[in-house]
Amino acid sequence: xxxxxxxxxxxxxxxxxxxxxxxxxxxxxxxxxxxxxxxxxxxxxxxxxxxxxxxxxxxxxxxxxxxxxxxxxxxxxxxxxxxxxxxxxxxxxxxxxxxxxxxxxxxxxxxxxxxxxxxxxxxxxxxxxxxxxxxxxxxxxxxxxxxxxxxxxxxxxxxxxxxxxxxxxxxxxxxxxxxxxxxxxxxxxxxxxxxxxxxxxxxxxxxxxxxxxxxxxxxxxxxxxxxxxxxxxxxxxxxxxxxxxxxxxxxxxxxxxxxxxxxxxxxxxxxxxxxxxxxxxxxxxxxxxxxxxxxxxxxxxxxxxxxxxxxxxxxxxxxxxxxxxxxxxxxxxxxxxxxxxxxxxxxxxxxxxxxxxxxxxxxxxxxxxxxxxxxxxxxxxxxxxxxxxxxxxxxxxxxxxxxxxxxxxxxxxxxxxxx
Numbered sequence: 001x002x003x004x005x006x007x008x009x010x011x012x013x014x015x016x017x018x019x020x021x022x023x024x025x026x027x028x029x030x031x032x033x034x035x036x037x038x039x040x041x042x043x044x045x046x047x048x049x050x051x052x053x054x055x056x057x058x059x060x061x062x063x064x065x066x067x068x069x070x071x072x073x074x075x076x077x078x079x080x081x082x083x084x085x086x087x088x089x090x091x092x093x094x095x096x097x098x099x100x101x102x103x104x105x106x107x108x109x110x111x112x113x114x115x116x117x118x119x120x121x122x123x124x125x126x127x128x129x130x131x132x133x134x135x136x137x138x139x140x141x142x143x144x145x146x147x148x149x150x151x152x153x154x155x156x157x158x159x160x161x162x163x164x165x166x167x168x169x170x171x172x173x174x175x176x177x178x179x180x181x182x183x184x185x186x187x188x189x190x191x192x193x194x195x196x197x198x199x200x201x202x203x204x205x206x207x208x209x210x211x212x213x214x215x216x217x218x219x220x221x222x223x224x225x226x227x228x229x230x231x232x233x234x235x236x237x238x239x240x241x242x243x244x245x246x247x248x249x250x251x252x253x254x255x256x257x258x259x260x261x262x263x264x265x266x267x268x269x270x271x272x273x274x275x276x277x278x279x280x281x282x283x284x285x286x287x288x289x290x291x292x293x294x295x296x297x298x299x300x301x302x303x304x305x306x307x308x309x310x311x312x313x314x315x316x317x318x319x320x321x322x323x324x325x326x327x328x329x330x331x332x333x334x335x336x337x338x339x340x341x342x343x344x345x346x347x348x349x350x351x352x353x354x355x356x357x358x359x360x361x362x363x364x365x366x367x368x369x370x371x372x373x374x375x376x377x378x379x380x381x382x383x384x385x386x387x388x389x390x391x392x393x394x395x396x397x398x399x400x401x402x403x404x405x406x407x408x409x410x411x412x413x414x415x416x417x418x419x
Contacts, residue, residue, distance in 0.1 A: 026076070027067060030193075030203025031167035031184035037067075038165070045132075056158040056165070056217055058132035061100070068159075069133065074235050078343055082135055088371075090346070090392030095235045096245055096302065098341035098350070100128060102393075104135045105346070107384030111357065119383070125344020128157050148259030148269050152218045160216040163207045170201035175313060177204070177225050179212040188314060190232040191244055191321045195314060202314070205229065208254070224253035229317045237397035242302035246321035247335060248311035255336040262336070272339075278306070278332045278415075285417040286328040291404035292419045298327045299403065303352045303394065304414040307335040334415070346385070346393025353394065353411045358383060362401040362408040367391050 027033050038059050044050035046059075053059040053066070061069030061079040069079040073092040080091035080101030091101030102124040110116050127139035138155050146152050152161065159165070168179050171188050173196040181201065187193050188202035196202050204210060209222040227248030234243050252263060252275035261267035263274055278286065286306070287298035300306075300323075310331055311317055320326060340350045347354050353361060358381060360368070366376040369387030376382070382390075391397065401408060409419040 026187065028167055028187070028203070028207060029184070030187040030189075031170065031207075033167075054131040055129070056160045057128045057130035057136065060159040060165075061128075062130060062132040077235065079133070079136075081133060088386040088388065090386075090389040093235055094237055094392065094395040094397075095343070096230055096243060096341070097343040098125060098345045100125060100136070100344050102344040102346050103127060105389070109379045109382065109384040111380040111383075117357070117383075119348045123348045123350075124346065125341065125350040126157060127154065128159060129155065130158075146258045148256075148262040148267075150220070150258040150260055152220045152258040154218070156218040158217040161218040161220065162209060162216070164204075164209050164213050164216065165207070167203055167207040169204045169207075169210050169213050171204060171314060172196065172201050173198050177211060189229060191229055191318050192232055193229070193314070193318070210254070220258055222254060222257045224250045224257065225312070226250055226254040227312050227317060229314070229321050231321065236395075238302060238395045239398050239400050240402060242300065242324060243395075244321045244324065245302060245305065246311075246317045247305060247307035247337065248313075248317050249307070249309045250312075251307045251309075251337060252333070252335045259336075273334060274336060275309070276334055277309070277330055278328055278334070280330060282415050283328045283330055283332060286332075286415055289414050289417055292407060292409050292413070293405050294403075298325055300324050300326055300328075301411070301414055304338060304411045305335075306332040306338055309333045346389060354383075355410055355412060360407055360409060361394070361411070362404055362406060365401055365406040366399060367394070367396070367401065 038052060039050045040052050041050055045054050051059045053062045060066060068076055070077055077093050078095055078099060080099050082104050085101060091099035093099040103121050106121040108116055108118045122139050128136055129138050130136040143154050146154060170178055170184050172178055172182055182199050184203050185196060185200045186202055189205050193202055205226055205228045208226045210225045211223055213222060215221045227250050229246055231244035236243060256263035261269040264270050288295050290296045290299060306328055308331055339352060341352055344350055345352060348356050360381060363376040363381050364374050366372050367387050367390040368376045368381035369385055369390050370377060370382045372387050413419045
């Protein structure tokens with residue numbers, strides 16, 4: 001047993017050393033990782049899958065032998081536990097997908113008069129279930145079916161409901177997507193990912209499931225491919241510039257696997273156009289709008305991103321991601337992730353910015369908060385949050401409101417320009 005335990009320790013050390021480097025030699029390397037990093041053939045806590053912890057999410061993000069829930073910001077960490085979030089503090093990580101720790105944050109405030117409003121933590125994102133991590137339980141409201149229908153079982157929602165823990169799906173040198181064939185040489189997730197040569201392949205973005213990938217926990221099979229790339233330094237504060245990213249074809253179709261009504265034009269749930277190309281007016285608005293009352297050079301905004309649904313080529317996605325000043329056009333599409341984060345956010349309904357019940361993002365050049373100065377501390381602006389929590393929800397670490405105005409209104413205006 002000493003050999004097994006020493007092997008697991010070496011795997012964990014390698015994951016930390018190489019995972020933080022941003023190279024293709026991270027623990028998963030674009031595909032299946034070292035088996036003993038997740039499994040234990042003799043002392044497993046999960047008898048069905050021989051996992052190191054009780055269930056999938058606990059193994060991915062729980063304490064001890066996990067990688068994605070370690071209590072320090074940076075790299076591949078995506079879950080902050082309650083023990084690392086004292087009252088008034090925010091989740092540690094600032095990834096594009098968001099930190100699942102927001103699910104543990106419930107806010108109550110009185111916007112006006114004497115009637116209190118409450119924003120429950122479970123509304124902040126996908127409620128992954130983890131027996132070994134306190135607070136991560138099934139959504140108390142959407143516990144029969146996901147919002148927008150679908151066959152996913154919320155009681156089984158875990159990391160591998162969306163991600164393929166074995167990472168067999170791959171992008172071949174021809175651009176074709178396959179489950180078998182050329183060996184995976186590294187990740188296909190990053191702007192610095194190596195392009196596969198003939199006879200090689202790279203992994204699919206974030207090991208996400210897709211055509212041919214078997215159903216994960218919850219029993220959902222994906223038929224769409226999620227095309228995207230992001231900078232290898234993706235877990236970072238965006239105080240002076242946004243994190244490089246680009247979304248291509250298939251994003252909304254992929255989300256609709258679990259939320260089909262959100263993409264159905266005949267459904268009552270379909271209240272905002274999704275997977276629809278920008279009109280010339282919307283594209284012009286997006287390119288000109290920097291902030292309330294501000295115009296300037298075209299800027300891709302990570303708090304209101306769009307997809308280019310005609311792009312599946314890795315090289316084109318990488319070029320787009322590295323061009324923060326690229327224009328939106330009529331080939332650009334509004335997608336689910338234009339408004340929502342993939343994991344969780346600091347706002348209700350996992351929106352990227354505060355779109356519900358608050359007029360301003362910034363007030364007097366400050367982020368609102370119960371401990372803010374002046375009117376930014378007012379309950380209707382703070383909504384129960386401290387300044388630290390508001391900043392973190394916007395992936396900021398300082399008081400700067402870059403690139404927005406001193407009184408910045410909702411980022412719905414990035415496309416609609418009504419302020």
